[in-house]
Amino acid sequence: MAYNFKTVVSCLLFLTSFYCNAQDDEKKETVFITQSDPGDKAVPEFYFGQLSLSTPLRGNPYRDEIRADYAARGEEYKPTVLDYVLPNGLSAHIGFGVHYKSWIGFSTNTGIDWIATEKIVAAPVYGSIFFTPQIWEETNLYLQGGYGYSFALGRGDLSGAYQKYRLGLIFDNTGSIFLDVSMSNFPLHELEKVGAISLGVAITNFGL
Numbered sequence: 001m002a003y004n005f006k007t008v009v010s011c012l013l014f015l016t017s018f019y020c021n022a023q024d025d026e027k028k029e030t031v032f033i034t035q036s037d038p039g040d041k042a043v044p045e046f047y048f049g050q051l052s053l054s055t056p057l058r059g060n061p062y063r064d065e066i067r068a069d070y071a072a073r074g075e076e077y078k079p080t081v082l083d084y085v086l087p088n089g090l091s092a093h094i095g096f097g098v099h100y101k102s103w104i105g106f107s108t109n110t111g112i113d114w115i116a117t118e119k120i121v122a123a124p125v126y127g128s129i130f131f132t133p134q135i136w137e138e139t140n141l142y143l144q145g146g147y148g149y150s151f152a153l154g155r156g157d158l159s160g161a162y163q164k165y166r167l168g169l170i171f172d173n174t175g176s177i178f179l180d181v182s183m184s185n186f187p188l189h190e191l192e193k194v195g196a197i198s199l200g201v202a203i204t205n206f207g208l
Helices: 002-035 063-072
Strands: 047-059 084-085 090-102 104-115 120-131 135-137 139-152 159-171 175-184 194-205
Touching: 047 175, 063 159, 090 120, 090 194, 104 139, 104 175, 104 194, 120 159, 120 175, 159 194
Parallel strands: none
Antiparallel strands: 047 084, 047 090, 047 194, 090 104, 104 120, 120 139, 135 139, 139 159, 159 175, 175 194
């Protein structure tokens, strides 16, 4: 009887020891799984880049002639956008800077502006600030103002102060359409300043 009692006690002690060891292993494993790795933390994104393409616009000087031609042929005149404005060159700009949560930022920019009727190609270098207040879901207003210096290419030392103002819409903080007003403060032909109103598109990457 004593032998059986000792056997039962030994078995109970063995099972208790095994259970405690299993609990310790499980606790250690749980701690290991839930422990966070500092290397997995997301790095804040402060830098952005932007590429924009636009075309300067000018009034169509042949609008009255087109209308008269339709009248002479006895056809109904249905005006289109190109009857009022025409492309007048090409502009390409690139900029890099810093931003705060994609709604305010500062950048340095440069590019090439070609205005066909004025026969001028200029390279502006300027700093700018932008704001993107949200107006609809995934759609933000895009406001930008820039100031710097513009250099006329192939025209000696012709250069002057440069201003640029942009109004547009940016979608999903990536693609945007805009209207630009720019001005270079140097004389050309009979003009005291060279300016343009441009329509364009841009791609912005806020995750550099």
